Amino acid sequence: MxxxxxxxxxxxxxxxxxxxxxxxxxxxxxxxxxxxxxxxxxxxxxxxxxxxxxxxxxxxxxxxxxxxxxGYDKTHELGRAIRRLNNLYRRSVQVQDCKTALAAQRELNRLLALGAAPSPDQTTSDTPPTDPAEVERAREHLARALPDHADLPLDELARLAATALIDTRSPHP
CATH class of the missing domain: 1.10.10 (Arc Repressor Mutant, subunit A)
Structure with a gap:
């Protein structure tokens, strides 16, 4: 075998x-x-x-x-997202779509972490300038830029100016 x-x-x-x-x-x-x-x-x-x-x-x-x-830039992308949410909010308010406007505002708050308590190590730039002359110069400048709102407080003038600046630089209608 x-x-x-x-x-x-x-x-x-x-x-x-x-x-x-x-x-x-x-x-x-x-x-x-x-x-x-x-x-x-x-x-x-x-x-x-x-x-x-x-x-x-x-x-x-x-x-x-x-x-x-x-070429990802987190700050640039954050700015783009904020601009888009502001546009969505503005359009929603124009057509009286409160549900979408609230959703856009909620997302914007989340994106900016407005509801979160700041951590102790975070530095905030939200402190107003202490020099009265500097405050007055800023107020005069913004009042000239926004003559219809010259009687508003400085922080509201600054918010309106920033919103106008975002709106004019937004590439989306």
Whole structure:
């Protein structure tokens, strides 16, 4: 009788060895294809074989580079969101849609954290100037800019001037 040769069992392959550039390109591709952070982490861990901590670090670095490449400026984006909410609020009030106006105001309050108590380490610039001459100069300047409202208090004049400035710089009608 002839003996059959037994095929040697192939060892299970471990995760493939991948260059750091390939890992970076894969993560960047996943993030630009609107994949969630969790999906990118799972695929990076399972398919590429990175440890979960290394995958998280690689994803965070890829996100940082994508944000820098996109020219993302948080202050600019916050200003854009505020401008859009102000426009939505103004339009809602014009058509007497109170529900939408209140929702826009609620979102604006949340965005500006108006309802939250300030943390002790936050510095506030809400303190009015203490020099009476400076206060009077600001009031005169704003009263000249807004002659219809010259009798209002300084803080209200400043709010109206800021609103007018936002409205004139808004690219959306």
């Amino acid at each position: 002839a003996k059959r040769k037994r095929a040697k069992a192939k060892p299970k392959p471990g995760p493939p060895t991948v260059s750091p550039e390939t890992v970076d390109q894969t993560i960047t591709l996943l993030l630009t294809l609107e994949s969630t952070h969790q999906v990118a982490a799972a695929l990076t861990s399972d398919q590429i074989g990175l440890a979960p901590a290394a995958a998280e670090a690689a994803i965070a670095e890829a996100q940082r580079r994508l944000m820098a490449a996109a």
